[in-house]
Amino acid sequence: xxxxxxxxxxxxxxxxxxxxxxVFNPATGDVIAEVGLANIDEVDAAIAAAKAALxxxxxxxxxxRSEILFAFRNLVIEHKDEIAAALTAExxxxxxxxxxxxxxxxxxxxxxxxxxxLLKGSFSEQVSTGIDVFEIRQPxxxxxxxxxxxxxxxxxxxxxxxxxxxxxxxxxxxxxxDPSVNNIVARLWTEAGLPAGVFNVVQGDRVAxxxxxxxxxxxxxxxxxxxxxxxxxxxxxxxxxxRVQALGGAKNHMIVLPDAEMxxxxxxxxxxxxxxxxxxxxxxxxxxxxxxxGDALVKAIEERIPGVTVGDGxxxxxxxxxxxxxxHRDKVAGYLTSGAEQGAxxxxxxxxxxxxxxxxxxxxxxxxxxxxxxxxxxxxxxxPVLSIIRVDTYEEAVQLxxxxxxxxxxxIFTRDGGAARRFQFEVEAGMVGINVxxxxxxxxxxxxxxxSSAFGDTHIYGKEGVHFYTRTKVVxxxxxxxxxxxxxxxxxxxx
Ligand code: NAD
Numbered sequence: 001x002x003x004x005x006x007x008x009x010x011x012x013x014x015x016x017x018x019x020x021x022x023v024f025n026p027a028t029g030d031v032i033a034e035v036g037l038a039n040i041d042e043v044d045a046a047i048a049a050a051k052a053a054l055x056x057x058x059x060x061x062x063x064x065r066s067e068i069l070f071a072f073r074n075l076v077i078e079h080k081d082e083i084a085a086a087l088t089a090e091x092x093x094x095x096x097x098x099x100x101x102x103x104x105x106x107x108x109x110x111x112x113x114x115x116x117x118l119l120k121g122s123f124s125e126q127v128s129t130g131i132d133v134f135e136i137r138q139p140x141x142x143x144x145x146x147x148x149x150x151x152x153x154x155x156x157x158x159x160x161x162x163x164x165x166x167x168x169x170x171x172x173x174x175x176x177x178d179p180s181v182n183n184i185v186a187r188l189w190t191e192a193g194l195p196a197g198v199f200n201v202v203q204g205d206r207v208a209x210x211x212x213x214x215x216x217x218x219x220x221x222x223x224x225x226x227x228x229x230x231x232x233x234x235x236x237x238x239x240x241x242x243r244v245q246a247l248g249g250a251k252n253h254m255i256v257l258p259d260a261e262m263x264x265x266x267x268x269x270x271x272x273x274x275x276x277x278x279x280x281x282x283x284x285x286x287x288x289x290x291x292x293x294g295d296a297l298v299k300a301i302e303e304r305i306p307g308v309t310v311g312d313g314x315x316x317x318x319x320x321x322x323x324x325x326x327x328h329r330d331k332v333a334g335y336l337t338s339g340a341e342q343g344a345x346x347x348x349x350x351x352x353x354x355x356x357x358x359x360x361x362x363x364x365x366x367x368x369x370x371x372x373x374x375x376x377x378x379x380x381x382x383x384p385v386l387s388i389i390r391v392d393t394y395e396e397a398v399q400l401x402x403x404x405x406x407x408x409x410x411x412i413f414t415r416d417g418g419a420a421r422r423f424q425f426e427v428e429a430g431m432v433g434i435n436v437x438x439x440x441x442x443x444x445x446x447x448x449x450x451x452s453s454a455f456g457d458t459h460i461y462g463k464e465g466v467h468f469y470t471r472t473k474v475v476x477x478x479x480x481x482x483x484x485x486x487x488x489x490x491x492x493x494x495x
Pocket of ligand 1: 174249
């Protein structure tokens with residue numbers, strides 16, 4: 001059985017910890033590899049490599065950094081199929097979703113290629129007589145990324161292109177559930193000309209994360225994952241004096257007003273709720289139907305569900321794959337049981353769908369008449385279960401969203417520009433869609449939620465990413481008038 005290694009200081013390194021974790025093919029349920037889990041010494045080795053590479057990389061010109069980023073971007077495009085295949089094999093999502101996530105990641109590499117422009121500082125001439133002030137942005141040092149299973153290629157790309165472009169060195173601790181993708185990425189970085197030690201991958205679990213948080217040589221931590229872990233990473237990293245941004249879980253609502261184009265809203269709900277089997281932090285998990293929208297919306301979604309082809313992600317006909325593990329599939333299915341017990345209507349029960357393979361499948365499921373006291377509403381389900389909540393007014397719909405502890409993404413479907421504008425003004429969430437169900441910002445903006453969906457004051461990627469991975473230095477300089485020098489520079493003297 002293949003054992004997945006670390007990538008430290010420009011080379012693959014086998015773990016010697018003796019601890020491994022199984023990696024499944026979620027479509028078949030088979031264990032396809034083991035991943036070696038780092039012990040403290042292995043994490044220390046990765047951080048030491050990043051620390052040693054820092055002075056050289058920091059001193060590398062912006063032009064050269066940009067050149068390496070362009071080369072890396074081209075290699076990722078060239079190897080997209082290889083990365084997508086590894087991603088689908090370990091995560092289960094359909095190949096087109098894997099390719100889509102890599103493409104959204106590439107946007108961030110392209111953004112970072114513009115680092116000479118992004119790092120431009122500011123300059124104030126003659127703030128006082130003969131005195132100028134300017135601000136420069138310098139790297140923070142060795143930075144770490146800790147990432148979730150659901151976007152194993154894209155979420156790390158939210159972090160390392162900007163971090164590396166800014167002159168930092170990077171240690172990535174990917175999810176142990178689908179670890180292979182980032183070893184391909186590491187190989188491509190080296191092929192692109194990145195010096196050894198600038199990008200390192202340390203495979204591991206909680207042990208590795210705790211060491212990263214404790215290590216005095218790690219200056220900053222970017223985390224993306226579930227809310228309880230995000231909260232604890234934020235607290236520990238901050239207590240240890242590190243810069244930290246920690247993005248957490250979500251419960252994303254989509255309001256459908258009675259004037260919405262209902263067929264389009266139903267199509268949007270299907271792709272946003274069931275795409276990637278609902279394992280997206282921007283998945284729509286609750287559709288809030290206002291007034292007469294309720295019956296029409298439920299009918300239109302119910303009619304579309306049998307058209308969603310669920311199967312092995314490697315089959316081009318599949319539109320939705322399995323969930324990440326059997327345990328997670330059973331947990332998600334449990335919300336159909338608890339939903340029914342607590343008074344919801346099970347309109348479509350994905351447990352009734354039959355599959356040829358023994359993987360961790362659950363069909364798209366629809367719960368109607370959900371209320372805010374039900375477990376299916378209170379918890380982040382992170383699977384293909386869409387809840388419908390019916391309310392009478394727009395105000396009730398917005399209040400419901402604003403009362404929810406999360407605040408990642410949200411959307412409104414309406415033909416009324418005034419209603420949409422009011423929604424963008426008053427809804428409490430970090431990313432808002434207007435007739436767009438999954439409003440993931442393009443790389444020129446930044447990604448992040450509010451409330452329990454993000455801890456720390458900086459969102460991820462885009463300009464906020466550059467801000468997070470740099471610290472400013474303000475220089476106040478005074479140069480005497482050249483004529484006052486004792487050495488004759490050829491200027492007329494002032495006297
Ligand atoms: P997770 O929180 O279980 O794991 C995330 C990372 O933390 C992994 O690398 C994991 O190894 C590590 N980890 C897990 N338990 C830990 C512990 N006790 N101590 C230290 N480290 C630990 O998340 P997941 O199940 O991999 O991913 C799904 C979650 O991520 C969902 O909640 C989803 O909403 C969230 N997510 C959020 C965003 C966002 O941008 N806000 C994006 C993607 C995923």
